[in-house]
Amino acid sequence: MQSLADAFRAAFGLVVGLDPDLLAIVGLSLWVSGTSLVLASLIGLPAGAALALTRFPGRRLVIVLVNALMGLPPVVVGLLVYLVLSRAGPLGGLGWLFTPKAMIVAQWLLITPIVMALSRQVVEDLWAEYAEQLASLGASPLRAIPTLLWDGRYSLFTTVLAGFGRAVGEVGAVIVVGGNIAHATRVMTTAIALETSKGDLPLALGLGFVLLGVAVAVNAAAALVREIGARQEGQSWRS
Amino acid sequence: MAELGDTSSILPLRLEGVGFRAGDQQLLRDVSTDFEAGAPTVVLGPNGAGKSLLLRIAHGLLDPTRGTVRTVGGASPRDPAARRRQAMVFERPVLLRRSAAANVSYALALAGVGRAERPARVAKALARTGLKTLAERSARVLSAGEKQRLALARAWALEPELLFLDEPTAALDPAATAAIESLIGAIASAGTKIVMTTHDLGQARRVAGEILFVHRGVLVERGPASRFFQRPQSDAARAFIQGELVWD
Numbered sequence: 001m002q003s004l005a006d007a008f009r010a011a012f013g014l015v016v017g018l019d020p021d022l023l024a025i026v027g028l029s030l031w032v033s034g035t036s037l038v039l040a041s042l043i044g045l046p047a048g049a050a051l052a053l054t055r056f057p058g059r060r061l062v063i064v065l066v067n068a069l070m071g072l073p074p075v076v077v078g079l080l081v082y083l084v085l086s087r088a089g090p091l092g093g094l095g096w097l098f099t100p101k102a103m104i105v106a107q108w109l110l111i112t113p114i115v116m117a118l119s120r121q122v123v124e125d126l127w128a129e130y131a132e133q134l135a136s137l138g139a140s141p142l143r144a145i146p147t148l149l150w151d152g153r154y155s156l157f158t159t160v161l162a163g164f165g166r167a168v169g170e171v172g173a174v175i176v177v178g179g180n181i182a183h184a185t186r187v188m189t190t191a192i193a194l195e196t197s198k199g200d201l202p203l204a205l206g207l208g209f210v211l212l213g214v215a216v217a218v219n220a221a222a223a224l225v226r227e228i229g230a231r232q233e234g235q236s237w238r239s
Numbered sequence: 240m241a242e243l244g245d246t247s248s249i250l251p252l253r254l255e256g257v258g259f260r261a262g263d264q265q266l267l268r269d270v271s272t273d274f275e276a277g278a279p280t281v282v283l284g285p286n287g288a289g290k291s292l293l294l295r296i297a298h299g300l301l302d303p304t305r306g307t308v309r310t311v312g313g314a315s316p317r318d319p320a321a322r323r324r325q326a327m328v329f330e331r332p333v334l335l336r337r338s339a340a341a342n343v344s345y346a347l348a349l350a351g352v353g354r355a356e357r358p359a360r361v362a363k364a365l366a367r368t369g370l371k372t373l374a375e376r377s378a379r380v381l382s383a384g385e386k387q388r389l390a391l392a393r394a395w396a397l398e399p400e401l402l403f404l405d406e407p408t409a410a411l412d413p414a415a416t417a418a419i420e421s422l423i424g425a426i427a428s429a430g431t432k433i434v435m436t437t438h439d440l441g442q443a444r445r446v447a448g449e450i451l452f453v454h455r456g457v458l459v460e461r462g463p464a465s466r467f468f469q470r471p472q473s474d475a476a477r478a479f480i481q482g483e484l485v486w487d
Contacts, residue, residue, distance in 0.1 A: 133333035135300055137349045138322045147345070151336045232336060233379045 010202030015209055022203065026210050029187040032100050032174065033167035036107035037115075041160050044115030049149055051116070052124035053141040063120065069113035074106075078176030081106040085177065098179040103187070106173040111163035118159035122152045154229025158222045165218050169211065249310035249324045249400055250432060251275040252297060258305035259292055259456075266292055269306070270458045274401065278448020279423065279433035281464070283440075285479060289456040290436035291330075294403045297434065298327045323350055327403040330410060332390030334378035339370055339389050342378045346393045364396035368422060384415025391422050395431070402426060404435035408442065420445060440480065444468060452476045 014022050051062065083089050085097040085105070096102045126148050134144050149156065171189035178185035180194055188207045195204035251273040259267040267289045274280060274297065282290045295301045297308055299316030314321045335342050343361045352360065365371050368388045373381065378389060387407060394402055404423065408416040423446055427433050437443055443450065447464040454475045460467065471477045 130333050132295075132300055133329065136298065136327045137346050138319065139349050143349070147335065153336075232377050 004201075007201035007205055011205035011209060014202060014206035019206070022206055022210070024183065025186055025188055025191050025207060028100065028185075029168060029189075030214075032103045032187060033107060033164060036104045036111060036167050037160065037164045039104070039108045040112040040115045040163055044112045044163075045119050045149055045156065045160075046145060048116040048119030049123040049145045052120045052127055053144060053148075063117075066113050066117045066120070070117050072110055072113065073172065074110055074170040074174075075172030075176060077110050078106050078173035081109065081173070081177045097177060098181060098185060100178070100185060102177040103174045103185060106177045107167040107170070110170065110173055111167050114163045114166055115160060118162065119149075119152075119156055122155045122159060123148045126152050154225055154232070157225045161218050161222045165215060168214055247312060248276075249312065249314070249316075249321050251311055252316070252401060253309050253311070254293075254297060254306065255309070256306035257293075257296060257303045257308065259289075259296060259301070260304045265456060267296070267303070267456045270453075271306075272451060272458060272461055274432060274434055276400075276432050279427050279435065279446050280449045280451060281443045281447035282434065282436040282451045282453055283443045283447075283479070284436075284438065284453035286438055288453045290438075290453050291405050293453065294327070294405050294434065294436055298325060298403050300327075323397070324399060325401040325403070326394035326397050326399040327405065328387070328390045328394050328407055330406040332386055334381075334386055334389060336379055337377070338375050339378050339381065339392075340365060340374040342389060343393045343396045347396055350397050360396050364392040367395065367425070368392040369418075382415075384411055384418060387411060387415065387419055388422065391419065391426070395426055395429075399431055401432045401434065404433060406436055406438070408437075408439070416442070440482075452479070454479075 013019075051059070051066070081102060082097065084091050085094065085102050086092055087097075094101075096105070123145075127144070130144070130148065130151070134147065139147065169189065171193055174180075174185070174187055175190045175193070178187070178190065180186050180190040186194075188211050192204045192207050192211070195201070195207070253273050255271050257267060257270040258265065270293060282293060284290050292301070296303050297316065299308070299322065308316050310316065310318075310321050310324075312321075316322070316325065335345060337345070340361050343364050344357050347357045347360055348354075362371075362374075365374050368391055370385065370388055370392055373385060373389075378386070381389060387410075391407075407423070408419050411419065420442065423433060423435070433446075435446065437446075444464070450460070450462060450464050450467040451458060452460040452467065452471075452473070452475070454473075459473045460471065460476050462472070467476065468480060471480055
Protein backbone atom coordinates (compact mmCIF):
# COMPACT_ATOMS: atom_id res chain seq x y z
CA MET A 1 0.00 0.00 0.00
CA GLN A 2 1.15 3.52 -0.88
CA SER A 3 1.93 6.10 1.69
CA LEU A 4 -0.79 8.52 2.64
CA ALA A 5 0.98 11.39 0.90
CA ASP A 6 1.09 9.44 -2.37
CA ALA A 7 -2.60 8.68 -2.04
CA PHE A 8 -3.40 12.35 -1.58
CA ARG A 9 -1.25 13.29 -4.56
CA ALA A 10 -2.90 10.68 -6.78
CA ALA A 11 -6.37 11.71 -5.59
CA PHE A 12 -5.61 15.33 -6.38
CA GLY A 13 -4.46 14.24 -9.83
CA LEU A 14 -7.73 12.42 -10.46
CA VAL A 15 -9.80 15.44 -9.50
CA VAL A 16 -7.73 18.01 -11.36
CA GLY A 17 -7.28 15.74 -14.39
CA LEU A 18 -11.06 15.20 -14.55
CA ASP A 19 -10.66 11.43 -14.56
CA PRO A 20 -13.55 9.99 -16.61
CA ASP A 21 -14.41 7.26 -14.06
CA LEU A 22 -14.51 9.81 -11.28
CA LEU A 23 -16.60 12.22 -13.35
CA ALA A 24 -19.10 9.48 -14.19
CA ILE A 25 -19.50 8.60 -10.51
CA VAL A 26 -19.88 12.24 -9.47
CA GLY A 27 -22.35 12.83 -12.29
CA LEU A 28 -24.52 9.89 -11.28
CA SER A 29 -24.46 11.00 -7.65
CA LEU A 30 -25.65 14.48 -8.51
CA TRP A 31 -28.27 13.14 -10.92
CA VAL A 32 -29.72 10.63 -8.43
CA SER A 33 -29.75 13.02 -5.46
CA GLY A 34 -30.84 16.00 -7.53
CA THR A 35 -33.76 14.12 -9.06
CA SER A 36 -34.88 12.77 -5.69
CA LEU A 37 -34.64 16.29 -4.30
CA VAL A 38 -36.84 17.73 -7.06
CA LEU A 39 -39.41 14.97 -6.51
CA ALA A 40 -39.23 15.37 -2.73
CA SER A 41 -39.74 19.12 -3.05
CA LEU A 42 -42.71 18.73 -5.40
CA ILE A 43 -44.44 16.65 -2.73
CA GLY A 44 -42.83 17.91 0.48
CA LEU A 45 -43.22 21.68 0.07
CA PRO A 46 -46.98 21.75 -0.61
CA ALA A 47 -47.60 18.91 1.84
CA GLY A 48 -45.62 20.68 4.55
CA ALA A 49 -47.48 23.93 3.86
CA ALA A 50 -50.83 22.13 3.91
CA LEU A 51 -49.92 20.52 7.22
CA ALA A 52 -49.06 23.98 8.56
CA LEU A 53 -52.35 25.56 7.51
CA THR A 54 -54.94 22.86 8.05
CA ARG A 55 -56.50 21.70 11.28
CA PHE A 56 -57.82 18.15 11.48
CA PRO A 57 -58.08 15.46 14.13
CA GLY A 58 -54.76 13.67 14.49
CA ARG A 59 -52.77 16.56 13.03
CA ARG A 60 -50.35 16.62 15.95
CA LEU A 61 -49.75 12.91 15.53
CA VAL A 62 -49.00 13.41 11.83
CA ILE A 63 -46.52 16.16 12.70
CA VAL A 64 -44.78 13.95 15.26
CA LEU A 65 -44.62 11.14 12.70
CA VAL A 66 -43.22 13.34 9.94
CA ASN A 67 -40.64 14.75 12.34
CA ALA A 68 -39.71 11.22 13.39
CA LEU A 69 -39.36 10.17 9.74
CA MET A 70 -36.67 12.84 9.32
CA GLY A 71 -34.38 10.50 11.19
CA LEU A 72 -35.14 7.41 9.10
CA PRO A 73 -32.09 5.13 8.94
CA PRO A 74 -31.12 5.08 5.24
CA VAL A 75 -30.33 1.38 5.29
CA VAL A 76 -33.86 0.59 6.51
CA VAL A 77 -35.35 2.71 3.72
CA GLY A 78 -33.10 0.81 1.33
CA LEU A 79 -34.37 -2.48 2.67
CA LEU A 80 -38.04 -1.46 2.30
CA VAL A 81 -37.53 -0.22 -1.25
CA TYR A 82 -35.61 -3.41 -1.98
CA LEU A 83 -38.52 -5.54 -0.77
CA VAL A 84 -41.04 -3.58 -2.83
CA LEU A 85 -38.95 -3.56 -6.02
CA SER A 86 -37.48 -7.06 -5.79
CA ARG A 87 -38.79 -9.59 -8.28
CA ALA A 88 -41.24 -11.06 -5.75
CA GLY A 89 -42.27 -7.62 -4.50
CA PRO A 90 -45.43 -5.71 -5.45
CA LEU A 91 -43.57 -3.48 -7.93
CA GLY A 92 -41.05 -6.10 -9.02
CA GLY A 93 -42.44 -6.01 -12.56
CA LEU A 94 -40.96 -2.55 -13.10
CA GLY A 95 -37.45 -3.99 -13.13
CA TRP A 96 -36.09 -0.97 -11.28
CA LEU A 97 -33.99 -2.78 -8.70
CA PHE A 98 -30.24 -2.19 -9.15
CA THR A 99 -30.89 0.77 -11.44
CA PRO A 100 -30.60 4.49 -10.67
CA LYS A 101 -34.42 4.61 -10.58
CA ALA A 102 -34.48 2.48 -7.44
CA MET A 103 -31.86 4.74 -5.89
CA ILE A 104 -33.94 7.82 -6.71
CA VAL A 105 -37.00 6.21 -5.12
CA ALA A 106 -35.05 5.34 -1.97
CA GLN A 107 -33.56 8.82 -1.58
CA TRP A 108 -36.89 10.42 -2.39
CA LEU A 109 -38.44 8.48 0.50
CA LEU A 110 -35.56 9.47 2.71
CA ILE A 111 -35.69 13.22 2.13
CA THR A 112 -39.38 13.93 1.53
CA PRO A 113 -40.05 13.91 5.30
CA ILE A 114 -37.13 16.30 5.81
CA VAL A 115 -38.41 18.78 3.25
CA MET A 116 -41.95 18.37 4.56
CA ALA A 117 -41.15 18.77 8.26
CA LEU A 118 -38.85 21.76 7.77
CA SER A 119 -41.20 23.52 5.36
CA ARG A 120 -44.11 22.96 7.74
CA GLN A 121 -42.17 24.84 10.38
CA VAL A 122 -41.23 27.67 8.03
CA VAL A 123 -44.77 28.06 6.70
CA GLU A 124 -46.35 27.81 10.14
CA ASP A 125 -44.13 30.62 11.43
CA LEU A 126 -45.06 32.77 8.44
CA TRP A 127 -48.73 31.91 8.85
CA ALA A 128 -48.69 33.19 12.42
CA GLU A 129 -47.71 36.56 10.98
CA TYR A 130 -49.90 36.49 7.84
CA ALA A 131 -53.10 34.72 8.90
CA GLU A 132 -55.22 37.75 9.79
CA GLN A 133 -54.10 39.82 6.84
CA LEU A 134 -54.69 37.03 4.34
CA ALA A 135 -58.06 36.18 5.87
CA SER A 136 -58.98 39.86 5.64
CA LEU A 137 -58.03 39.88 1.96
CA GLY A 138 -60.22 36.85 1.44
CA ALA A 139 -57.58 34.14 0.95
CA SER A 140 -58.63 30.63 1.91
CA PRO A 141 -55.96 28.44 3.50
CA LEU A 142 -55.69 26.58 0.19
CA ARG A 143 -55.11 29.83 -1.68
CA ALA A 144 -52.61 30.89 0.99
CA ILE A 145 -50.34 27.88 0.35
CA PRO A 146 -48.64 29.20 -2.81
CA THR A 147 -48.44 32.69 -1.28
CA LEU A 148 -46.69 31.42 1.84
CA LEU A 149 -44.37 29.11 -0.11
CA TRP A 150 -43.35 32.06 -2.25
CA ASP A 151 -42.91 34.42 0.70
CA GLY A 152 -40.90 31.78 2.54
CA ARG A 153 -38.74 31.07 -0.48
CA TYR A 154 -35.41 32.02 1.07
CA SER A 155 -35.87 29.90 4.18
CA LEU A 156 -37.40 27.08 2.15
CA PHE A 157 -34.44 27.00 -0.20
CA THR A 158 -32.24 26.33 2.81
CA THR A 159 -34.47 23.43 3.89
CA VAL A 160 -34.36 22.01 0.39
CA LEU A 161 -30.57 22.18 0.45
CA ALA A 162 -30.58 20.34 3.78
CA GLY A 163 -32.48 17.57 2.00
CA PHE A 164 -29.91 17.52 -0.79
CA GLY A 165 -27.05 17.28 1.68
CA ARG A 166 -28.71 14.34 3.36
CA ALA A 167 -29.30 12.57 0.03
CA VAL A 168 -25.92 13.06 -1.57
CA GLY A 169 -24.04 12.00 1.55
CA GLU A 170 -25.94 8.83 2.45
CA VAL A 171 -24.64 5.38 1.59
CA GLY A 172 -27.00 2.90 3.23
CA ALA A 173 -30.04 3.23 0.98
CA VAL A 174 -28.30 3.50 -2.39
CA ILE A 175 -25.99 0.58 -1.75
CA VAL A 176 -28.88 -1.76 -0.86
CA VAL A 177 -31.12 -0.87 -3.81
CA GLY A 178 -28.43 0.13 -6.30
CA GLY A 179 -25.88 -2.56 -5.62
CA ASN A 180 -22.87 -0.32 -6.35
CA ILE A 181 -22.46 -1.69 -9.88
CA ALA A 182 -19.59 -0.06 -11.77
CA HIS A 183 -20.71 2.28 -14.57
CA ALA A 184 -24.34 1.67 -13.62
CA THR A 185 -25.24 2.45 -10.02
CA ARG A 186 -21.97 3.48 -8.44
CA VAL A 187 -22.19 6.84 -6.71
CA MET A 188 -19.69 8.79 -4.65
CA THR A 189 -20.54 7.34 -1.26
CA THR A 190 -20.77 3.70 -2.37
CA ALA A 191 -17.57 4.07 -4.38
CA ILE A 192 -15.74 5.51 -1.39
CA ALA A 193 -16.91 2.61 0.78
CA LEU A 194 -15.84 0.07 -1.82
CA GLU A 195 -12.52 1.60 -2.81
CA THR A 196 -11.53 2.08 0.81
CA SER A 197 -12.17 -1.57 1.58
CA LYS A 198 -10.23 -2.56 -1.57
CA GLY A 199 -7.35 -0.32 -0.56
CA ASP A 200 -7.63 1.98 -3.62
CA LEU A 201 -7.17 5.06 -1.54
CA PRO A 202 -6.55 7.61 -4.35
CA LEU A 203 -10.00 7.12 -5.91
CA ALA A 204 -11.68 7.00 -2.49
CA LEU A 205 -9.90 10.16 -1.41
CA GLY A 206 -10.56 11.92 -4.71
CA LEU A 207 -14.26 11.20 -4.35
CA GLY A 208 -14.07 12.28 -0.73
CA PHE A 209 -12.68 15.64 -1.84
CA VAL A 210 -15.48 16.08 -4.33
CA LEU A 211 -18.12 15.11 -1.77
CA LEU A 212 -16.68 17.60 0.70
CA GLY A 213 -16.63 20.19 -2.07
CA VAL A 214 -20.30 19.52 -2.76
CA ALA A 215 -21.10 19.94 0.93
CA VAL A 216 -19.20 23.24 1.04
CA ALA A 217 -20.89 24.42 -2.16
CA VAL A 218 -24.33 23.56 -0.79
CA ASN A 219 -23.67 25.48 2.40
CA ALA A 220 -22.22 28.41 0.50
CA ALA A 221 -25.33 28.48 -1.67
CA ALA A 222 -27.53 28.41 1.42
CA ALA A 223 -25.59 31.29 2.97
CA LEU A 224 -25.78 33.28 -0.26
CA VAL A 225 -29.54 32.81 -0.49
CA ARG A 226 -29.95 33.84 3.14
CA GLU A 227 -27.97 36.98 2.42
CA ILE A 228 -30.06 37.83 -0.65
CA GLY A 229 -33.18 37.17 1.39
CA ALA A 230 -32.02 39.40 4.22
CA ARG A 231 -31.25 42.22 1.78
CA GLN A 232 -34.73 41.89 0.31
CA GLU A 233 -36.03 42.17 3.83
CA GLY A 234 -34.00 45.27 4.46
CA GLN A 235 -32.29 43.67 7.42
CA SER A 236 -28.62 43.21 8.05
CA TRP A 237 -27.58 39.61 7.47
CA ARG A 238 -24.51 40.14 9.64
CA SER A 239 -26.52 39.91 12.82
CA MET B 240 -78.27 35.00 -0.47
CA ALA B 241 -75.67 37.13 -2.16
CA GLU B 242 -74.62 36.19 -5.66
CA LEU B 243 -71.21 36.33 -7.26
CA GLY B 244 -70.31 39.85 -8.32
CA ASP B 245 -73.02 41.18 -6.07
CA THR B 246 -72.35 44.82 -5.37
CA SER B 247 -75.29 45.46 -3.10
CA SER B 248 -74.52 47.53 -0.04
CA ILE B 249 -73.48 45.92 3.23
CA LEU B 250 -74.21 49.12 5.21
CA PRO B 251 -75.42 49.60 7.77
CA LEU B 252 -73.50 46.77 9.39
CA ARG B 253 -75.36 45.81 12.55
CA LEU B 254 -73.83 44.39 15.73
CA GLU B 255 -76.40 42.94 18.08
CA GLY B 256 -75.62 41.90 21.64
CA VAL B 257 -72.03 41.06 20.67
CA GLY B 258 -69.99 39.49 23.45
CA PHE B 259 -66.62 37.80 23.43
CA ARG B 260 -65.27 35.53 26.07
CA ALA B 261 -61.77 34.01 26.16
CA GLY B 262 -61.37 31.49 28.97
CA ASP B 263 -62.84 33.11 32.07
CA GLN B 264 -62.29 36.64 30.78
CA GLN B 265 -65.23 38.56 29.38
CA LEU B 266 -63.48 40.83 26.87
CA LEU B 267 -66.58 42.30 25.25
CA ARG B 268 -70.04 42.49 26.72
CA ASP B 269 -73.36 43.06 24.96
CA VAL B 270 -72.22 45.52 22.28
CA SER B 271 -75.01 46.67 19.97
CA THR B 272 -74.41 49.33 17.34
CA ASP B 273 -74.73 50.10 13.65
CA PHE B 274 -71.97 51.20 11.32
CA GLU B 275 -73.71 53.54 8.88
CA ALA B 276 -72.48 55.20 5.71
CA GLY B 277 -71.13 58.68 6.38
CA ALA B 278 -68.37 60.34 8.34
CA PRO B 279 -65.69 58.19 10.00
CA THR B 280 -66.57 56.33 13.17
CA VAL B 281 -63.79 56.25 15.74
CA VAL B 282 -63.79 53.55 18.37
CA LEU B 283 -62.14 55.26 21.30
CA GLY B 284 -61.07 53.95 24.65
CA PRO B 285 -58.10 53.19 26.88
CA ASN B 286 -55.65 50.39 26.16
CA GLY B 287 -57.16 46.98 26.65
CA ALA B 288 -60.76 48.21 26.39
CA GLY B 289 -61.57 45.72 23.62
CA LYS B 290 -61.45 48.13 20.65
CA SER B 291 -59.33 45.97 18.36
CA LEU B 292 -61.35 42.91 19.28
CA LEU B 293 -64.54 44.75 18.36
CA LEU B 294 -63.08 45.62 14.94
CA ARG B 295 -61.97 42.06 14.29
CA ILE B 296 -65.41 40.75 15.12
CA ALA B 297 -67.13 43.37 12.96
CA HIS B 298 -64.75 42.53 10.09
CA GLY B 299 -65.50 38.81 10.45
CA LEU B 300 -61.99 37.73 11.45
CA LEU B 301 -63.36 36.43 14.75
CA ASP B 302 -66.76 35.06 15.62
CA PRO B 303 -68.39 36.59 18.69
CA THR B 304 -69.12 34.11 21.46
CA ARG B 305 -72.50 35.83 21.84
CA GLY B 306 -74.62 37.97 19.58
CA THR B 307 -74.48 38.52 15.84
CA VAL B 308 -72.91 40.71 13.18
CA ARG B 309 -75.03 41.15 10.06
CA THR B 310 -74.92 43.26 6.92
CA VAL B 311 -78.04 45.12 5.93
CA GLY B 312 -78.82 42.20 3.62
CA GLY B 313 -78.55 39.79 6.55
CA ALA B 314 -75.21 38.25 5.53
CA SER B 315 -72.39 37.42 7.90
CA PRO B 316 -69.25 39.55 7.37
CA ARG B 317 -67.52 36.27 6.50
CA ASP B 318 -69.76 35.79 3.51
CA PRO B 319 -67.54 36.08 0.37
CA ALA B 320 -69.68 38.77 -1.25
CA ALA B 321 -69.76 40.77 1.99
CA ARG B 322 -66.02 40.20 2.43
CA ARG B 323 -65.34 41.91 -0.89
CA ARG B 324 -67.15 45.05 0.19
CA GLN B 325 -64.86 45.62 3.18
CA ALA B 326 -61.17 45.75 4.03
CA MET B 327 -58.98 46.17 7.07
CA VAL B 328 -55.62 47.80 7.80
CA PHE B 329 -53.75 46.64 10.87
CA GLU B 330 -51.50 48.47 13.30
CA ARG B 331 -48.56 46.57 11.88
CA PRO B 332 -49.46 45.84 8.27
CA VAL B 333 -48.36 42.51 6.85
CA LEU B 334 -46.81 43.11 3.46
CA LEU B 335 -45.84 40.28 1.17
CA ARG B 336 -42.23 39.75 0.16
CA ARG B 337 -42.65 41.30 -3.25
CA SER B 338 -42.79 44.78 -4.76
CA ALA B 339 -45.18 47.46 -3.55
CA ALA B 340 -47.15 47.22 -6.79
CA ALA B 341 -47.32 43.42 -6.55
CA ASN B 342 -48.74 43.70 -3.04
CA VAL B 343 -51.65 45.75 -4.33
CA SER B 344 -52.07 43.52 -7.36
CA TYR B 345 -52.21 40.43 -5.14
CA ALA B 346 -55.12 41.84 -3.15
CA LEU B 347 -56.95 42.69 -6.36
CA ALA B 348 -56.41 39.15 -7.66
CA LEU B 349 -57.87 37.71 -4.45
CA ALA B 350 -60.84 40.03 -4.83
CA GLY B 351 -61.50 38.58 -8.26
CA VAL B 352 -60.36 41.58 -10.31
CA GLY B 353 -59.36 40.42 -13.79
CA ARG B 354 -55.72 40.37 -14.85
CA ALA B 355 -56.26 43.02 -17.52
CA GLU B 356 -57.87 45.47 -15.13
CA ARG B 357 -55.28 45.18 -12.34
CA PRO B 358 -52.33 47.32 -13.59
CA ALA B 359 -54.48 50.44 -13.96
CA ARG B 360 -56.03 50.00 -10.53
CA VAL B 361 -52.61 49.36 -8.96
CA ALA B 362 -51.21 52.51 -10.57
CA LYS B 363 -54.19 54.55 -9.39
CA ALA B 364 -53.93 53.26 -5.82
CA LEU B 365 -50.19 53.97 -5.64
CA ALA B 366 -50.60 57.43 -7.16
CA ARG B 367 -53.37 58.35 -4.72
CA THR B 368 -51.18 57.38 -1.77
CA GLY B 369 -48.03 59.04 -3.07
CA LEU B 370 -46.20 55.77 -3.64
CA LYS B 371 -45.86 55.98 -7.43
CA THR B 372 -42.08 56.22 -7.37
CA LEU B 373 -41.82 53.26 -4.98
CA ALA B 374 -43.96 50.91 -7.07
CA GLU B 375 -41.15 48.50 -7.89
CA ARG B 376 -39.46 48.75 -4.48
CA SER B 377 -39.56 45.64 -2.31
CA ALA B 378 -42.38 46.24 0.16
CA ARG B 379 -40.32 44.95 3.05
CA VAL B 380 -37.64 47.65 2.76
CA LEU B 381 -40.09 50.56 2.93
CA SER B 382 -40.12 52.83 5.98
CA ALA B 383 -42.83 52.30 8.60
CA GLY B 384 -44.84 55.24 7.26
CA GLU B 385 -44.51 54.05 3.66
CA LYS B 386 -45.55 50.55 4.69
CA GLN B 387 -48.70 51.85 6.30
CA ARG B 388 -49.44 53.99 3.25
CA LEU B 389 -48.99 50.91 1.09
CA ALA B 390 -51.38 49.00 3.33
CA LEU B 391 -53.90 51.82 2.84
CA ALA B 392 -53.26 51.78 -0.92
CA ARG B 393 -53.87 48.04 -0.98
CA ALA B 394 -57.12 48.41 0.94
CA TRP B 395 -58.27 51.44 -1.08
CA ALA B 396 -57.56 49.68 -4.38
CA LEU B 397 -60.28 47.21 -3.41
CA GLU B 398 -62.70 50.15 -3.32
CA PRO B 399 -64.36 48.88 -0.19
CA GLU B 400 -67.61 50.23 1.09
CA LEU B 401 -66.39 49.76 4.65
CA LEU B 402 -62.76 50.08 5.77
CA PHE B 403 -61.58 49.10 9.25
CA LEU B 404 -58.37 50.66 10.57
CA ASP B 405 -56.91 49.27 13.75
CA GLU B 406 -54.65 51.86 15.43
CA PRO B 407 -53.22 52.73 12.00
CA THR B 408 -50.73 55.29 13.32
CA ALA B 409 -49.78 53.85 16.71
CA ALA B 410 -46.34 52.83 15.45
CA LEU B 411 -45.62 55.99 13.44
CA ASP B 412 -43.88 59.31 13.99
CA PRO B 413 -45.88 62.59 13.80
CA ALA B 414 -45.08 63.31 10.15
CA ALA B 415 -46.10 59.84 9.01
CA THR B 416 -49.17 60.07 11.23
CA ALA B 417 -50.22 63.31 9.55
CA ALA B 418 -49.80 61.70 6.12
CA ILE B 419 -51.95 58.74 7.14
CA GLU B 420 -54.64 60.97 8.63
CA SER B 421 -54.87 63.04 5.47
CA LEU B 422 -55.19 59.80 3.45
CA ILE B 423 -57.94 58.63 5.76
CA GLY B 424 -59.74 61.89 5.06
CA ALA B 425 -59.33 61.38 1.32
CA ILE B 426 -60.62 57.81 1.48
CA ALA B 427 -63.63 58.91 3.50
CA SER B 428 -64.42 61.75 1.09
CA ALA B 429 -64.23 59.30 -1.80
CA GLY B 430 -67.18 57.49 -0.26
CA THR B 431 -65.73 54.73 1.91
CA LYS B 432 -67.07 54.35 5.42
CA ILE B 433 -64.14 54.37 7.87
CA VAL B 434 -64.28 52.63 11.22
CA MET B 435 -61.04 53.02 13.14
CA THR B 436 -59.73 52.48 16.62
CA THR B 437 -57.42 54.82 18.40
CA HIS B 438 -56.41 55.60 21.94
CA ASP B 439 -55.18 59.02 20.78
CA LEU B 440 -57.67 61.74 21.71
CA GLY B 441 -56.16 64.29 19.34
CA GLN B 442 -56.49 61.89 16.45
CA ALA B 443 -60.07 61.11 17.41
CA ARG B 444 -60.90 64.85 17.38
CA ARG B 445 -59.27 65.29 13.96
CA VAL B 446 -60.80 62.26 12.26
CA ALA B 447 -64.08 61.33 13.88
CA GLY B 448 -67.59 62.14 12.76
CA GLU B 449 -68.94 59.72 15.31
CA ILE B 450 -67.43 58.28 18.49
CA LEU B 451 -67.95 54.88 20.02
CA PHE B 452 -66.44 54.99 23.50
CA VAL B 453 -65.50 51.55 24.78
CA HIS B 454 -64.44 50.87 28.34
CA ARG B 455 -63.78 47.48 29.93
CA GLY B 456 -65.40 45.63 27.07
CA VAL B 457 -68.59 47.66 27.22
CA LEU B 458 -69.82 50.20 24.70
CA VAL B 459 -70.34 53.09 27.11
CA GLU B 460 -71.26 55.88 24.74
CA ARG B 461 -72.08 56.44 21.11
CA GLY B 462 -72.70 59.80 19.51
CA PRO B 463 -71.52 62.61 17.23
CA ALA B 464 -67.91 63.55 17.91
CA SER B 465 -68.72 67.20 18.68
CA ARG B 466 -71.21 66.25 21.38
CA PHE B 467 -68.94 63.56 22.81
CA PHE B 468 -66.04 65.95 23.33
CA GLN B 469 -68.15 68.85 24.64
CA ARG B 470 -70.66 67.00 26.74
CA PRO B 471 -69.62 63.43 27.44
CA GLN B 472 -72.51 61.51 28.99
CA SER B 473 -70.56 59.07 31.17
CA ASP B 474 -68.08 59.44 33.99
CA ALA B 475 -65.63 57.12 32.24
CA ALA B 476 -65.69 59.20 29.04
CA ARG B 477 -65.32 62.42 31.03
CA ALA B 478 -62.31 60.97 32.85
CA PHE B 479 -60.81 59.72 29.58
CA ILE B 480 -61.16 63.08 27.86
CA GLN B 481 -59.53 64.79 30.83
CA GLY B 482 -56.64 62.35 30.58
CA GLU B 483 -57.38 60.66 33.87
CA LEU B 484 -58.31 57.29 32.43
CA VAL B 485 -55.29 56.03 30.59
CA TRP B 486 -55.42 52.44 31.69
CA ASP B 487 -58.33 50.12 31.78
